[in-house]
Amino acid sequence: MDQANNSAPKAKSFGILMVNLGTPEAPTPKAVRAYLKEFLSDVRVVDAPRIIWWFVLRIILLIRPKPVSEAYASIWTEEGSPLLAISKKQAAALRLHLKQDMGKDIPVELAMTYGNPSILSASNALRSKGVERILILPMYPQFSSSTTAAIYDKLSDLLKQCPHLPEMRWIRDFHDVPGYIDALAHSVKQQWEKTGQSEKLLMSFHGVPERYTAKGDPYERQCRKTAELLAEKLALQPEQWQCCFQSRFGREEWVKPYTDHTLKQWGKDGIKSVDIICPAFSADCLETLEEIQVENKEYFIEAGGETYNYVPALNDNPDHIELLSNLVQQHTQGWDL
C-alpha cells in the first residue's frame, strides 16, 4: 500500500493570540492623549451617541492627559508601562510552559486592543510562523462587552481584509475556573504569611456603568461569582470580605458598592486593617499600582485605618501561567493531533 495514503494528514499548526487592553507609549500628555483617544472612541467602551460623545471626548482629551500622564509617570518602570512589561513576561512564560507541557513550540503572540503591539501585527506574526489555527486568549477572567467583546470587534474588522480566514477559537472567560480561583487564593495566603491576615479582604474589580449590566453584560455577575468562590476557597465568613468596584469614569452610576466609598466608610467604622486584591486585572497596571496601592490606601488611612496590604495581580506567577497553559490545552483539544 502507498505509504503516503496510509499516513495521517499533517496537523495544521496552531498559535495563541494573547490580548490585553493596551497602555500609552510613554508617560507623557501627548502619548496618553493618543491612547485615550483610541480607547475612548471605541463604542464598546463608551456607548454614548457618537455626535454627543465626539464633543465630550474633545473636552476629556483637553483635560485628562496631563493628570493621567503624571499618574503613569509615578508607576513607569525601566521596562516601560507595567501592563506591557508584565504582559510580555506572561507571553514568554506561557511559551515556555506550553513547550514543557506539550513537547513542542507553540507560537504565542502578545497583542493590545489599543496601541501596540497591535492585534494586526500580532496576527501577522502568527501567520508568518505558518499558523493556520488561532486560539484567542483575552487576559480578562470576566467577560465584558467593554473589554473582551472589543477584541472580537477589532479582530473581525481586521479579518474583513483577508481573502482566507484561519480557524479560530476563543477563551470567552474563566471567572469560575478552579485553577484561577486557586491561584487567587494562593496569592492571598502568601500575603497573609508575610503580613498576617487583616480584619477584611476587599475584592476590588474594575467597574462598568450599571446600564451595561442592565443591557445584558455578564461582567458584574461574573465578578460577584469570582468573589464568592474566592471567599469560599479561603473559608471566609461573610463579615470578613466584600466585593467592590473601582475606576469609575464619567457621571453616570456605575456598579456598586464603590471601592473608594467602602474604604472611607470602613476607616470611619473603626476597621483598622484591610487586605485588597483586584481579581479582574491579570497584570498590574495603572488601576492597581496607582489607584489601589496609592490613592485608595490614602482614603483608608485618612479615614482612620492603619494597615492596608495590596495583594499583587497574578502577573507571571507560576500558578497563573499553569492556569493559562491548562486553558490553552483544553481549548485546543483536537487541534494538536
Ligand SMILES: C=CC1=C(C)c2cc3[nH]c(cc4nc(cc5[nH]c(cc1n2)c(C)c5CCC(=O)O)C(CCC(=O)O)=C4C)c(C)c3C=C
Ligand atoms: C470609559 C469607560 C471604561 C470602561 C467601561 C472600562 C472597563 C474596563 N477597563 C478594564 C481594564 C483596564 N482599564 C484601564 C484603564 C482605563 N480604563 C478607563 C475607562 C474604562 N474602562 C480609562 C479611561 C483608563 C485609562 C486611565 C484613566 O484615564 O483613568 C487599565 C489600565 C491600563 C494601563 O495602561 O495600565 C486596565 C487594565 C476592565 C477589566 C474593564 C471592564 C471590565
Ligand SMILES: [Fe+2]
Ligand atoms: Fe478601564
Ligand SMILES: [Fe+2]
Ligand atoms: Fe502545566
